[in-house]
Amino acid sequence: MTDDPRFGLARHVTLPGPLALDGGGRLSPVEIAYETYGTLDAGGTNAILVCHALTGDQHVASAHPKTGKPGWWTRMVGAGKPIDPARHFIVCANVLGSCLGSSRPASTDPATGRPYGMSFPVITVRDMVRAQAMLLDHLGVAVLEAVVGGSMGGMQALEWAATFHDRVRAAIVIASAARHSAQNIAFHEVGRQAIMADPNWRGGAYYGAGDPPSAGLAVARMAAHITYLSEAGLTEKFGRRLQDRGAKGFGFDADFQVESYLRHQGISFTDRFDANSYLYITRALDYFDLAEEHGGLLANAFRGSATRFCVVSFDTDWLYPTAESRTIVHALNAAGAQVSFVELSSPFGHDAFLLDVPELNQVVDGFIRAGEA
């Protein structure tokens, strides 16, 4: 299997599709950039799909091609970690619409031979998941031992369990929600308006011109980044400390460390992310409402499911607070599904799922191993 070009790091496949989209269109071809780690066992029982968050990618445990930084979830995925290539066949795919190689606004529209831009179809979380299912078909994975993700990754895990009952033995949903709240939508709308207000955006037709709407994208990232952190965490990390100066400058430079940090977050983000992709993925998130997809009752999404669920929230996460996880758990209970739920304590806010929270690893490890016993 190691010689099989389908497996390994930095893979890319172009599937013919067409993929029927929730919005009514059809996407063809369907490009998927992905990575696999470990080996699928003979029974095909050890596959784990890792789903990434809004600005994440397929490099879950390998260096990012643009930034050179380690994979975004090496705390969870790797030798000796809960998701371990020695035991698991791990798949992580760049979601539809994202900018690391899967079908996206920057892709060539076969109808015109030019980048889609804003003629790329609006996609949903369910569309992302359907594309992942096509990838698993391509890889020969019939059933997942587990699907796991935090934030938007958790939404995909929920959507997997709801859409492909028979292909998911376990779903791990971390710091996530079954629908985007009005406040979630509002923050995303600020980001989108910041991008669209940038004259360089040009209605999305900026590819190839060398001057993408970086200023707008940086502002969008700054606004979003605040929602990923807790107020207490920001206070602990920065408080009102000044940046490289002994006194306030009485000007508009970054006087405070938190300003300097945010500016850096905004600017560095533009080196690795595409503004149109940001528009499309935030839209997919805002559209996400698993109950709505199932007659308005969330429990219907899980009725008759044999999937085991693990739901984890963080006490300082105000983007997808614990109440959102409780809503999921109540629906799972109502549907008679197996579910374990824990709220973990962390100072890190929403970003806790990416950071050093040993209890999270214990929970995920225990839950996965329970399914292997």
Add this chain to the structure above:
Amino acid sequence: MTDDPRFGLARHVTLPGPLALDGGGRLSPVEIAYETYGTLDAGGTNAILVCHALTGDQHVASAHPKTGKPGWWTRMVGAGKPIDPARHFIVCANVLGSCLGSSRPASTDPATGRPYGMSFPVITVRDMVRAQAMLLDHLGVAVLEAVVGGSMGGMQALEWAATFHDRVRAAIVIASAARHSAQNIAFHEVGRQAIMADPNWRGGAYYGAGDPPSAGLAVARMAAHITYLSEAGLTEKFGRRLQDRGAKGFGFDADFQVESYLRHQGISFTDRFDANSYLYITRALDYFDLAEEHGGLLANAFRGSATRFCVVSFDTDWLYPTAESRTIVHALNAAGAQVSFVELSSPFGHDAFLLDVPELNQVVDGFIRAGEA
């Protein structure tokens, strides 16, 4: 007194100054736009200074000159209200840096004969208060029966009590804080970067060109506006309801009511506010740290004060949460000051101080009347 041109609506005075600023500069002349309601009694005992919030103005109970809307605090100020022109001499002044007539970035710099733009000096909340004290001198008001304000207005009320012990018999501090937190600064920095990223901003030198940085200012307002509302309030008001359509549009128009609402908030704001003023006032707020002004110990700001304090917070306010009010109350207790404190319940988040919360009126009315007994 009614013939005295100093009193009434839509007043404006140019004082020679100079006003020595915290940032080291001197402002001269000092323009102050203000309004007065009611009549100062013979003993000069019934003056109440109302301080406005970030985007507020002097039109506390009169129609806004640009929007035509009623004054921003007619629930609190007016006939039969807690602050009543029949009983009180009410003063409300546009803060320094704001855009409704007081000295501001759009004012003419006497050194150049052209608008200051970004050469306007960075001002502080204490500078605002010092300018108000100059106005009270001009109006012949020696001592305030009360100074009252919500949000940034509450900061001014605190600053008044701290800076002019002998001129303030009572201070009412609503939905406010004694310092700006890292998260507060972060949200303001997003707004400033949105403005500065707008090419029309031109380093602040956009006056007279007819194309101010409205797009950037609208994004800044949208981001800030989210912080003024509670998550629960947004859910109750908008939830995931669609705007004038039966189904999702699978595009980037404002599908959701909350998007449409936010866009409207952003755009309409640009009709009444100046982008540079927004930069300067947010900066003043971020610099606000009353403890820092008093040797790092907040209680020192109130040591020996005979002022009566009333501190009010709202349970759903996450911009200046109740914990910030408690910090103020603890400092007042430590300083031996008289203080009454209440956390009110409201679904409206930070904006509750401007909205229909009958308990707030009862608290303010009772507190003011107690001082008149």
